[in-house]
Amino acid sequence: xxxxxxxxxxxxxxxxxxxxxxxxxxxxxxxxxxxxxxxxxxxxxxxxxxxxxxxxxxxxxxxxxxxxxxxxxxxxxxxxxxxxxxxxxxxxxxxxxxxxxxxxxxxxxxxxxxxxxxxxxxxxxxxxxxxxxxxxxxxxxxxxxxxxxxxxxxxxxxxxxxxxxxxxxxxxxxxxxxxxxxxxxxxxxxxxxxxxxxxxxxxxxxxxxxxxxxxxxxxxxxxxxxxxxxxxxxxxxxxxxxxxxxxxxxxxxxxxxxxxxxxxxxxxxxxxxxxxxxxxxxxxxxxxxxxxxxxxxxxxxxxxxxxxxxxxxxxxxxxxxxxxxxxxxxxxxxxxxxxxxx
Amino acid sequence: xxxxxxxxxxxxxxxxxxxxxxxxxxxxxxxxxxxxxxxxxxxxxxxxxxxxxxxxxxxxxxxxxxxxxxxxxxxxxxxxxxxxxxxxxxxxxxxxxxxxxxxxxxxxxxxxxxxxxxxxxxxxxxxxxxxxxxxxxxxxxxxxxxxxxxxxxxxxxxxxxxxxxxxxxxxxxxxxxxxxxxxxxxxxxxxxxxxxxxxxxxxxxxxxxxxxxxxxxxxxxxxxxxxxxxxxxxxxxxxxxxxxxxxxxxxx
Numbered sequence: 001x002x003x004x005x006x007x008x009x010x011x012x013x014x015x016x017x018x019x020x021x022x023x024x025x026x027x028x029x030x031x032x033x034x035x036x037x038x039x040x041x042x043x044x045x046x047x048x049x050x051x052x053x054x055x056x057x058x059x060x061x062x063x064x065x066x067x068x069x070x071x072x073x074x075x076x077x078x079x080x081x082x083x084x085x086x087x088x089x090x091x092x093x094x095x096x097x098x099x100x101x102x103x104x105x106x107x108x109x110x111x112x113x114x115x116x117x118x119x120x121x122x123x124x125x126x127x128x129x130x131x132x133x134x135x136x137x138x139x140x141x142x143x144x145x146x147x148x149x150x151x152x153x154x155x156x157x158x159x160x161x162x163x164x165x166x167x168x169x170x171x172x173x174x175x176x177x178x179x180x181x182x183x184x185x186x187x188x189x190x191x192x193x194x195x196x197x198x199x200x201x202x203x204x205x206x207x208x209x210x211x212x213x214x215x216x217x218x219x220x221x222x223x224x225x226x227x228x229x230x231x232x233x234x235x236x237x238x239x240x241x242x243x244x245x246x247x248x249x250x251x252x253x254x255x256x257x258x259x260x261x262x263x264x265x266x267x268x269x270x271x272x273x274x275x276x277x278x279x280x281x282x283x284x285x286x287x288x289x290x291x292x293x294x295x296x297x298x299x300x301x302x303x304x305x306x307x308x309x310x311x312x313x314x315x316x317x318x319x320x321x322x323x324x325x326x327x328x329x330x331x332x333x334x335x336x337x338x339x340x341x342x
Numbered sequence: 343x344x345x346x347x348x349x350x351x352x353x354x355x356x357x358x359x360x361x362x363x364x365x366x367x368x369x370x371x372x373x374x375x376x377x378x379x380x381x382x383x384x385x386x387x388x389x390x391x392x393x394x395x396x397x398x399x400x401x402x403x404x405x406x407x408x409x410x411x412x413x414x415x416x417x418x419x420x421x422x423x424x425x426x427x428x429x430x431x432x433x434x435x436x437x438x439x440x441x442x443x444x445x446x447x448x449x450x451x452x453x454x455x456x457x458x459x460x461x462x463x464x465x466x467x468x469x470x471x472x473x474x475x476x477x478x479x480x481x482x483x484x485x486x487x488x489x490x491x492x493x494x495x496x497x498x499x500x501x502x503x504x505x506x507x508x509x510x511x512x513x514x515x516x517x518x519x520x521x522x523x524x525x526x527x528x529x530x531x532x533x534x535x536x537x538x539x540x541x542x543x544x545x546x547x548x549x550x551x552x553x554x555x556x557x558x559x560x561x562x563x564x565x566x567x568x569x570x571x572x573x574x575x576x577x578x579x580x581x582x583x584x585x586x587x588x589x590x591x592x593x594x
Binding site: 036037039056057058067233234235236237238239240243244254256257258259260261270272275276277291324326327 | 371374375377378488489491492495496501504505506508509512513515516517518520528529530553554555556557560561563564
């Protein structure tokens with residue numbers, strides 16, 4: 001990764017004060033604690049922010065592409081109106097895997113179709129990333145798929161330095177956020193380089209798959225590899241891997257009438273290609289009728305079909321699906337089995 | 343809407359809690375419900391009875407031979423028959439007795455006069471007559487009941503999920519109960535309850551029945567990997583799933 005030159009540095013105290021100031025104009029979502037969970041959620045005060053990263057169940061994609069979203073309202077007498085909901089939002093402390101996820105989500109929702117519900121949210125959101133100094137846990141494999149550094153998806157990126165952060169500015173929106181809310185001082189210019197040196201030392205020998213760029217080709221050649229059935233036979237088709245994935249963007253659309261049948265809403269909700277009925281059609285045919293077929297499809301989306309489209313692995317190695325899978329199925333293990341690293 | 347469909351509720355062996363859950367609505371919702379359907383028989387809510395109805399909503403398990411002609415009469419009368427709750431859909435906890443012999447459960451329940459009351463193997467409604475739609479759960483989810491009613495009135499197929507509870511549990515961003523050392527039937531149990539139990543400090547008992555094409559082998563391997571003996575695991579399955587031939591192939 002090329003070394004960025006930071007323009008500003010900020011103390012942690014000033015950063016928290018800046019977030020507090022932003023709370024007057026924005027809803028702020030950050031890593032926080034709720035009951036026994038650590039998750040990305042709306043905070044009321046910067047004191048609620050958890051700075052020490054712990055993997056979350058869901059990725060912060062839910063702020064751009066919520067689990068359920070009303071996209072139309074209609075009445076029985078034929079009035080139809082689009083419903084687009086967006087609020088000024090700051091997403092604070094998003095990590096490189098999820099920022100790369102945002103980038104892929106953006107290419108899917110903005111570049112191809114210009115999804116208005118998604119775009120309205122993006123327009124009103126300021127994304128502030130925090131770089132990871134070390135690997136978060138044993139299941140993360142961002143470094144294997146080239147996602148340990150954020151290549152996009154943020155307005156500002158923070159790199160931890162003594163007593164605060166160096167700030168990389170990616171967009172005008174980020175720049176404006178600094179001038180309005182953050183008290184900063186001039187950077188020396190070498191802060192990010194030293195952070196990256198420290199990160200490289202912490203990541204040590206954990207390097208990308210040797211054949212990362214060739215994954216689409218390898219997956220194409222290994223359609224019938226034994227690994228598909230070995231992993232697929234354990235799959236519960238429970239859909240957990242999809243729900244937690246930062247780059248899965250399939251959804252289902254349904255109409256929900258009010259009980260009086262006078263008004264209704266069209267709602268889209270996350271769908272999951274790993275559950276049995278996903279590819280079933282009206283005639284009763286199911287185009288991917290076994291868990292092995294479904295797993296093959298999902299992993300090929302990440303490392304083959306969509307990798308060619310997005311020019312990067314569409315699995316960002318966050319490890320959420322590995323943690324969520326009771327049957328212990330891992331995209332990393334599948335990639336290794338078909339020769340990603342040999 | 344031309345005429346409102348006439349709807350009748352019937353109960354067999356059960357606690358009638360699902361009937362109560364069906365009308366656990368806001369006053370506005372209740373009035374809206376009565377705008378779209380005409381309830382002609384409903385023991386928990388009205389005193390009228392009727393021999394003419396379009397939709398029969400049947401609650402409870404079939405546990406006596408004398409239940410059968412009554413159920414058959416309901417089936418003949420109704421254009422559409424829907425089961426309401428675990429007891430009528432999968433026989434529910436009433437089927438626990440099927441793990442015993444008749445003599446044993448008669449003795450357990452009425453030790454002083456075991457043969458005083460008629461009883462036999464507990465069965466789900468679909469084992470006796472054809473069922474058009476199932477509303478599962480112990481108890482049912484009120485929102486799901488409302489959705490099914492709306493779908494029927496609109497002439498649509500009731501939309502009961504065929505994916506498991508894990509989907510809803512993850513959407514709710516719960517930490518998996520297995521991580522807390524608790525074994526759960528969520529991965530093989532039909533969703534639609536919005537993962538009510540695991541989202542509120544519990545775990546899935548399987549009350550909504552098993553999804554189509556469950557990977558029971560993998561589910562069993564996982565439960566044993568998380569420290570359950572085979573017998574302990576079977577106990578978890580027994581509570582609601584006695585009638586499921588995939589889970590209990592040797593069942594009655």
